[in-house]
Amino acid sequence: MKKVFGILLLALLLLLVACGEEETSSEDTGTDDAPAEENTDESEETENSGEEEATNEDGISIGFSLDTLQEERWQRDRDLFVSKAEELGATVNVQSADSDDAKQISQAENLISQGVDLLVVVPHDAEVSASIVEMAHAEDIPVISYDRLIKNSEVDLYVSFDNERVGEMQATAITELVPQGKYVLIEGADTDNNAHLFKQGQMNILQPLIDSGDIEIVYDQWTKGWEPEEALANMENALTSNDNDIDAVIAANDGTAGGVIQALAAQGMDGEIPVSGQDAELAAVQRIVEGTQTMTVYKPIRDLAERVAELAVQMANGEEIETTTTVNNGQIDVPSILLDPIAVTKDNIDDTIIADGFHSEEDVYQNAD
Structure with missing residues (x-):
């Protein structure tokens, strides 16, 4: 009887040891799986982040600040400019100020805060818009004055008709x-x-x-x-x-x-x-x-819009621009390109x-x- 009891006791001890090892094995496996899954996620996140950074670095972003879109003429400018810029690989964020100086300045400030590579401005007020140039230059963003000259500023380029x-x-x-x-x-x-x-x-x-x-x-x-x-x-x-x-x-x-x-x-x-x-x-x-x-x-608007889009992309890429003349804006002689109108x-x-x-x-x- 004692012999039988000893055998049963030994079997019970072996069973308990086996269960303990199985539980330990299960816990170890769970611990190993969790870090492996986290590492995989981190790797994917890093890869995705790298793709986004490459896109931001490689693509040109242009801010286009318009006085108004109420007139047919400016709607044409917008559409032609955006189409040409996108054809050249740039993205364009268009803002229209509805002929409101404060709104145009606020919109330009927003475009600058978004980190655009270049700002194109059709100013509502030639004098007030000088502050837009100042804000952009503070962030090393060049500014093109489109069709209308921005006065009393160090605007980088002026493109218009004569x-x-x-x-x-x-x-x-x-x-x-x-x-x-x-x-x-x-x-x-x-x-x-x-x-x-x-x-x-x-x-x-x-x-x-x-x-x-x-x-x-x-x-x-x-x-x-x-x-x-x-x-x-x-x-x-x-x-x-x-x-x-x-x-x-x-x-x-x-x-x-x-x-x-x-x-x-x-x-x-x-x-x-x-x-x-x-x-x-x-x-x-x-x-x-x-x-x-x-x-x-x-004034052949297509010529103007597409020319400025080309110049904007070139300037954003750091290329040198050849101009045909200068126009004094009260502060500097602005490098300018003037196209020919037709009566x-x-x-x-x-x-x-x-x-x-x-x-x-x-x-x-x-x-x-």
């Missing part, structure tokens, strides 16, 4: 039709440096005729924010103060021309008074073929705007008799 030449084209077209008479000038926004360049160009042509007594400027007003409603009010004031006795109007762009023509139409004078414009907006070229607007200045009348719409595909023949002539 805006003084635009004004000369406007005045030339109108004075050829009305070499003598009473003129109204409906200029652009006083805060836009381009508006001053347009006016300077106009006066290059008008001043000799003013000095000779052939032309009299009976009304001359800036248009706040380039708003057509402001141009309409200005033109109504011009008509009222001159008892409708005017002979010609030089309007700085197609938006202001639209306001002018609306005021003239209210007096039954649309189509009788020559009116200039600029930007070749669809509504404007339709007015030209209808006979209520005399001319516009066509458009009813006689050459087909050979310019339509031939370039800027507007279709169907759209241009849809309201024509």
